[in-house]
Amino acid sequence: MKTEKKRRLEAAGWRETTVRELLNLSTADVEYIEMKLVLSRRLRDARKRRRLTQIRAAALLNTSQSRLARMEAGDPSVSLDLLVRGLLALGVSSRDLLKAA
Amino acid sequence: MKTEKKRRLEAAGWRETTVRELLNLSTADVEYIEMKLVLSRRLRDARKRRRLTQIRAAALLNTSQSRLARMEAGDPSVSLDLLVRGLLALGVSSRDLLKAA
DNA sequence: GCATACTATGCCAGAATTGATATAACCGCA
């Protein structure tokens, strides 16, 4: 069981921790990152629902296929701004933006 | 009444239009702008509810008083990212982010 | 196999955003 494993590790000089603690992220940081991931998934869904390739969708968003690929991949080089504008351009209403993943 | 005014204006060579049309903004553009305005208002509210000055709140967000002033003013030089991270840092949950103005 | 269509990744110059500093404007209050 988990606590037993933890005890053994600590006895051996290890300390169990979370990625969040390891990287020193505040809960706000984590929420921000998760939000971007949710939006990136929604973006891919929105595009597929419209049966668009990345190239055609990228044209609608005035960007390139390569950037759209990164947007959908949740790449850190993509801002919330870009994700939100992408979703709005694909017709997802602002009220629905954050609904479920 | 409105249609009468419009008729007169058109007869005089004018054309009634909206700011949106004038600036050639898509509805997605408008939604994006309004979203930022909503968030900027919520940010000010969140700060006031906690009875913080801009200086103290800015410290929590790792930014300066001047930028926070712009964030609350809905200045175009402020990204959605910054607004969202600000709200999260003030404890507004991501689920509540877009609720009502 | 090998095309063809689609998506992912490396890269970078140009553009936009950021934190910071300085300073101005506003608002009670003595």
Added chain:
DNA sequence: TGCGGTTATATCAATTCTGGCATAGTATGC
């Protein structure tokens, strides 16, 4: 009126984001 506290505006160097090109990877049909 002048003062202390708060918020707004101007400006800018440094950082971050963006579009786009090139190319690599992946899947499907022949």
